Amino acid sequence: MPRTYLFALTDGGGTVPPEVGAARRLVERGHRARVLAEDSMAPEVRATGATFVPWPTAPNRPDRDPANDPLRDWEAPSLLAQARDLGDRLIAGPAPRYARDVLAAVDDERPDLVVTSVFAFGAMAAAQSRGIPFDVLVPNVYALPAPGRTPFGAGLKPARGPLGRVRDRAVTALSTRVFDRYTRDGLNALRADLGLAPLDRSWEQLGAARRQLVMTSPAFDLPGPLPPNARYVGPVLDDPAWADDAPWTAPPGDDPLVLVALSSTFQDQAALLRRVVAALATLPVRGVVTTGPSLDPGAVPGAPNVSVVASAPHRAVLREAALVVTHGGHGTLLKALAADVPVVVLPHGRDQGDNAVRVTLRGAGVALRRTASTDQVARAVRRVLEDPAYARRAAVLGAAVRHDAEHSTLVAELEAVEG
Known part of the structure; x- marks a missing residue:
């Protein structure tokens, strides 16, 4: 039976294709999907066949110009400042406006299910206050604090022995206190206005979800228990709509093709991209660099063997590629692995250090600091291309990623709601 879904989404750059991909799959199944989202996401939402509705009062950037990025995490001088800005600008600060917009949409639509981005806490509380079930999309590895799981954001390897477990508990406790410091009071003030009980920990808001839908392959994630309402549903490997038909041409020749993709959002990556181009220029390779929107x-001059374009359909490029150089975003990594392509990862922040650990533990690539020199990048590229073990291990992991993408339970979970 056709159902009505209300999506409440925020523009997280690489999170957008899998999240709007969920809406597209529901529309293809004959359901009605209305998507509250930012204007910067409008073309991608409309391409799904869902109804796009811009956020009326919640944060709504017009485009992906860095000047309109509400977080601007590349400017934060410390991890503590990043946590403060995350709470003030993305989570607790705008939560009342997200709640106001979702309440109006819920009262107008009476959807069977609300589906939210992971930081849209106000949208979650609004649905909860109206008694409407809500699901949370997690288009990354599972990052929320949970006993027995490696803490998020520190790029840590799995704990070994009692000292490792003490490390994980200490890091998790510290990160939880910091997160609560900048989010809990604001979220509880909103919940009180909505007639909801207060949270002891801010992350408990996600515990009220019907489902947390973890959109990755468990073969890529590190082992560890999930909360009772969380499910691995497999990755969504869609390219963004703005890249689907973008023209691209590889430099001529038969040398190995290297795809360079550092982020679809601004992370102050131009200097690193220039060093990567300079590194590839010294090697017998062909490079395709996509800078993103x-x-x-023009900020990244090419080379005779390296072309630089704003965008290209990565799925098409990957059919020819022998290596991907990336910042370690979840979507780029899983697309590379699904194509059996090894990687060189230069994490910038966010979840990227954690993703790099998942790659290197499986032997599917190598990781460098984002401050790596031209020579260091060149050596890493040469190392991965010249040692076939990296491609073999990428193919092993890629087979699991492809299987989980092809046998995704995402739609089944979204449809398993009373309506």
């Missing part, structure tokens, strides 16, 4: 390709 937030960075002018």
